[in-house]
Amino acid sequence: MSAALSLETFQAQAAGLTYRSQAFINGKYVPSASGKTFDNINPATGKVLNQVASGDKEDVDRAVKAARAAFEKGTWANMAPSDRKKILIRFADLIDQHNSELALLETLDMGKPIRDSSKIDIPLSAQCIRWYAEAIDKLYDEIAPTGPEAISLIRREPVGVVAAVVPWNFPLLMASWKIGPALAAGNSFILKPAEQSPLTAIRIAELAAEAGIPEGVFNVVPGYGETAGQALGRHMDVDCVAFTGSAEVGKFFLRYAGESNMKRVSLECGGKTPNIIMADCPDVDAAATAAAWGIFFNQGEVCNAGSRLIVEESIKDQVLEKVFAVGKKLQPGDPLDPKTGMGAMVDKTQMERVLGYIEKGKSEGASLVFGGKRARDETGGYYIEPTVFDRVENKMTIAQEEIFGPVLSTITFKTPEEAVKIGNDTIYGLAAAVWTRDITKAFKTARALRAGVVWVNCFDNGHISSPFGGFKQSGFGRDKSIHALEKFTDLKAIWIALRD
Ligand code: NDP
Numbered sequence: 001m002s003a004a005l006s007l008e009t010f011q012a013q014a015a016g017l018t019y020r021s022q023a024f025i026n027g028k029y030v031p032s033a034s035g036k037t038f039d040n041i042n043p044a045t046g047k048v049l050n051q052v053a054s055g056d057k058e059d060v061d062r063a064v065k066a067a068r069a070a071f072e073k074g075t076w077a078n079m080a081p082s083d084r085k086k087i088l089i090r091f092a093d094l095i096d097q098h099n100s101e102l103a104l105l106e107t108l109d110m111g112k113p114i115r116d117s118s119k120i121d122i123p124l125s126a127q128c129i130r131w132y133a134e135a136i137d138k139l140y141d142e143i144a145p146t147g148p149e150a151i152s153l154i155r156r157e158p159v160g161v162v163a164a165v166v167p168w169n170f171p172l173l174m175a176s177w178k179i180g181p182a183l184a185a186g187n188s189f190i191l192k193p194a195e196q197s198p199l200t201a202i203r204i205a206e207l208a209a210e211a212g213i214p215e216g217v218f219n220v221v222p223g224y225g226e227t228a229g230q231a232l233g234r235h236m237d238v239d240c241v242a243f244t245g246s247a248e249v250g251k252f253f254l255r256y257a258g259e260s261n262m263k264r265v266s267l268e269c270g271g272k273t274p275n276i277i278m279a280d281c282p283d284v285d286a287a288a289t290a291a292a293w294g295i296f297f298n299q300g301e302v303c304n305a306g307s308r309l310i311v312e313e314s315i316k317d318q319v320l321e322k323v324f325a326v327g328k329k330l331q332p333g334d335p336l337d338p339k340t341g342m343g344a345m346v347d348k349t350q351m352e353r354v355l356g357y358i359e360k361g362k363s364e365g366a367s368l369v370f371g372g373k374r375a376r377d378e379t380g381g382y383y384i385e386p387t388v389f390d391r392v393e394n395k396m397t398i399a400q401e402e403i404f405g406p407v408l409s410t411i412t413f414k415t416p417e418e419a420v421k422i423g424n425d426t427i428y429g430l431a432a433a434v435w436t437r438d439i440t441k442a443f444k445t446a447r448a449l450r451a452g453v454v455w456v457n458c459f460d461n462g463h464i465s466s467p468f469g470g471f472k473q474s475g476f477g478r479d480k481s482i483h484a485l486e487k488f489t490d491l492k493a494i495w496i497a498l499r500d
Helices: 007-015 057-073 081-097 099-110 114-136 171-184 199-211 225-234 247-259 284-300 313-329 348-363 416-424 439-448 482-488
Strands: 023-025 028-030 037-042 047-053 150-158 161-165 188-192 218-220 240-244 264-268 274-277 308-312 367-370 387-390 407-413 431-435 453-456 489-497
Touching (some): 023 057, 037 099, 047 199, 057 188, 057 218, 081 099, 081 114, 099 171, 099 199, 114 482, 161 171, 161 225, 171 188, 171 199, 171 482, 188 225, 199 218, 225 247, 240 247, 274 416, 284 313, 284 407, 284 431, 308 313, 308 416, 407 416, 416 439, 431 439
Parallel strands (some): 274 308, 308 407
Antiparallel strands (some): 023 028, 150 489
């Protein structure tokens, strides 16, 4: 995105876009078997963008059949890893080359600022696929330390047909965290995007084919969770479901697996991240700025959003002052405006849900000290002001439940032990952060926090080489890093007797 691009340029580009709207099965776009479609809404305006094929059981059956046939044919699964690598790198390159189009689709579909779609979502999606492509021809299998009479080869083999069911907050990026490792490992793949944000998933199917991914290996079935999502979860011929979404729906997938073929399930679910700022933090301004971005970025629709600011009492006012200053600059704007830092909530339901939590916070006795209202109503879109509560008690609903909106709860503490206790006191364990200049305190706190990722003196930093995923009801299984390959492969021991 060049600095010269303006709101008007993006509006003109958006007006000229064409939308792919069908399922992609066995290398072709196809309508849903029932012919049904659903309205795909632009959350910045509340208006319909296009009609999207509404996949159901029959569409899932077709996709699974195509994926299974492709897996058994073996063109992809048995291809030399160095050749899969070349094709996946081409796929990543094509995603990069279509950055402008894909970023526009993402922004129109889910309301996030265009500067985030074009500089974060799309490049990181390509980077992720490229990273697994580059990795896959550098991994070795193992030989067990048996005695001299045998050799046991321990191989990692693709599980077969993988289904990914993903949410709407980072539509292409969350999908790429599954696509990269699953395809690199040689699986066939079926992607079910969230019904609020199907456009990039549908569009990249064509790019996958253009890159050379064989027919049936990469399929996309848009549709509702209760229909298409459930059909994948219950399908007898799906070997693995990689899910990202709420803990509530994650539990459905465990049930679907138990009631069908015991397929492998990995769950990346919600969070209620404690961001602990101690009084001896090395840079209070930096910590407060990170705390603000940690909850307002992506309209707060982030699984690891730092929704609980757990701050040592003596520096609370100083921290909040800076959080308000960042909040003032981040007032919601048109997502297509490159100056906008906070866009629209994904849909009306989510906006109302978040406003409901704000009311709940007030009624349970927390002090609303910043924002708290709907914004830009005149646009017809679904915007909420950056919002801060002070004097929150950790047992309050807004401190316990995942709001998935730009709402910060401020809780104070007096000792590091108290901070850890509060930090761990939710059902979630996705991420946590601690700010202190004392290395011993930092390490002891990081070790005591029950979370899959703990940041020290930073917030939401990461790299594709570092694993991401949760403890407790934030799920299990890891995205990113070499560890992500574990959920898309099975271990096979080939025992060879060494007879003379
Ligand atoms: P949901 O759990 O509602 O939906 C996630 C996906 O599951 C969607 O594709 C949805 O389809 C589908 N789904 C919904 N109901 C069912 C069902 N009964 N059976 C099968 N599939 C179903 O989450 P959201 O999309 O609302 O996303 C927000 C959630 O995602 C938050 O809790 C957030 O924390 C979590 N998340 C976790 C991340 C992580 O890495 N840990 C990253 C990003 C988000 P549809 O919507 O089309 O009906």
